[in-house]
Amino acid sequence: MPGSFRIGTIAGIDIYVNFSWLIILVLLTDSLASGWFPSAYPGQTLVTYLLLGFISAILLFVSVLLHELGHSLVARAQGLSVKSIVLFIFGGVSNIEQEPRTAGGEFWMAVIGPVISLAIGGIAYGFFVLASGSKSALAAILMYLAAANILLGIFNLIPGFPLDGGRVLRAIVWKVTGRPTTATQVATFIGQLVAYLFILWGILQFFSGNPLGGIWLGFIGWFLLTAAQSVRAQATYDTLFKDVTVSQMMNAHPMTVPANISLQKLVDEYFLPQGLRSALVMQGDILAGLITLSDIRHVPREEWPQTPVGFVMKSVDKLHVVSPQQNMKDVLVLMNGRDVNQLPVVENERLVGVLSRDAVIRSLEVRQRLGLRQVRTDEESQSQGPREEHKDQEPHAV
Numbered sequence: 001m002p003g004s005f006r007i008g009t010i011a012g013i014d015i016y017v018n019f020s021w022l023i024i025l026v027l028l029t030d031s032l033a034s035g036w037f038p039s040a041y042p043g044q045t046l047v048t049y050l051l052l053g054f055i056s057a058i059l060l061f062v063s064v065l066l067h068e069l070g071h072s073l074v075a076r077a078q079g080l081s082v083k084s085i086v087l088f089i090f091g092g093v094s095n096i097e098q099e100p101r102t103a104g105g106e107f108w109m110a111v112i113g114p115v116i117s118l119a120i121g122g123i124a125y126g127f128f129v130l131a132s133g134s135k136s137a138l139a140a141i142l143m144y145l146a147a148a149n150i151l152l153g154i155f156n157l158i159p160g161f162p163l164d165g166g167r168v169l170r171a172i173v174w175k176v177t178g179r180p181t182t183a184t185q186v187a188t189f190i191g192q193l194v195a196y197l198f199i200l201w202g203i204l205q206f207f208s209g210n211p212l213g214g215i216w217l218g219f220i221g222w223f224l225l226t227a228a229q230s231v232r233a234q235a236t237y238d239t240l241f242k243d244v245t246v247s248q249m250m251n252a253h254p255m256t257v258p259a260n261i262s263l264q265k266l267v268d269e270y271f272l273p274q275g276l277r278s279a280l281v282m283q284g285d286i287l288a289g290l291i292t293l294s295d296i297r298h299v300p301r302e303e304w305p306q307t308p309v310g311f312v313m314k315s316v317d318k319l320h321v322v323s324p325q326q327n328m329k330d331v332l333v334l335m336n337g338r339d340v341n342q343l344p345v346v347e348n349e350r351l352v353g354v355l356s357r358d359a360v361i362r363s364l365e366v367r368q369r370l371g372l373r374q375v376r377t378d379e380e381s382q383s384q385g386p387r388e389e390h391k392d393q394e395p396h397a398v
């Protein structure tokens with residue numbers, strides 16, 4: 001997610017905070033300080049209320065983080081690789097690079113989040129009961145945490161993608177029908193329905209004297225809708241690319257440049273005339289690396305004539321390479337997960353082509369316009385061995 005900064009690492013998982021989270025931190029602190037605390041803990045100064053609001057907002061986000069850690073750790077226990085957790089305006093996202101391999105795996109991975117939220121809510125409520133003899137600051141914080149976490153748990157159990165409940169539903173449909181694709185369609189359909197209901201609710205709130213709440217609900221609806229649609233698109237994508245290999249999509253005549261020419265020559269003779277943004281660098285017959293516009297930009301212009309390409313390029317050991325026989329579905333996971341725009345295709349240590357994101361997107365458009373779809377059904381593909389439904393990091397929203 002752009003605009004995110006890392007705040008630490010828990011159990012080997014990088015934790016990021018997005019700038020949009022700071023907006024919600026301010027809004028939440030303000031609304032708690034002006035609404036909840038003056039009624040739950042009356043007679044204090046504004047500064048006290050702001051401080052209590054801030055502490056509660058931070059504790060709520062710790063709760064969200066624990067919810068996400070639940071998803072991530074269950075995913076990792078299943079052997080899936082977890083890249084990071086990002087906290088942002090609508091809560092948290094666990095970036096899990098692969099999809100669970102079984103319906104049961106998906107079920108546990110999804111359900112753990114709401115279970116953790118409900119548990120935190122229950123524990124906070126328990127302490128609230130113990131502390132509620134007096135109208136204290138602690139009791140007010142605990143009551144807020146209890147209510148917020150229980151709401152969070154219930155909200156996430158709504159059975160529409162991308163909410164956890166949608167994943168639980170998907171796991172159940174998958175288990176019952178044995179068809180993961182059907183399960184995705186059902187869960188994303190209900191997810192879109194839920195999203196439209198939120199938007200509708202937001203519009204009603206907006207026109208009935210609660211404009212801010214209305215806008216907020218509308219935004220949540222819009223976020224859910226975008227996520228549900230992108231998962232749906234990804235499912236289509238998987239179907240389209242099911243039996244396609246890298247060799248069918250790669251450019252077999254990639255643009256290459258020698259490692260020993262200068263940056264000046266590279267720009268004047270290759271990049272400018274051909275409008276290139278990047279090129280593979282060769283040392284004789286061997287792939288040595290990749291040079292991109294941003295690599296060149298990092299070198300001051302007056303040094304271009306003396307700087308060889310080989311000094312500036314990203315060397316081959318830092319590049320992801322693929323083989324021509326690899327399945328496009330797996331390669332797309334790699335491209336999206338690592339956010340790379342092109343991959344060198346290598347066979348027996350020789351460069352045989354390059355696979356670029358642009359080419360994949362163009363090919364996808366052509367296939368869709370021609371109505372070319374793979375006709376194999378789930379049952380057929382399942383008979384060929386264990387099935388992996390790869391999807392690109394579906395967000396586990398809040």
Ligand SMILES: [Zn+2]
Pocket residue numbers: 067068071113114156164396397398
């Ligand atoms: Zn969740």
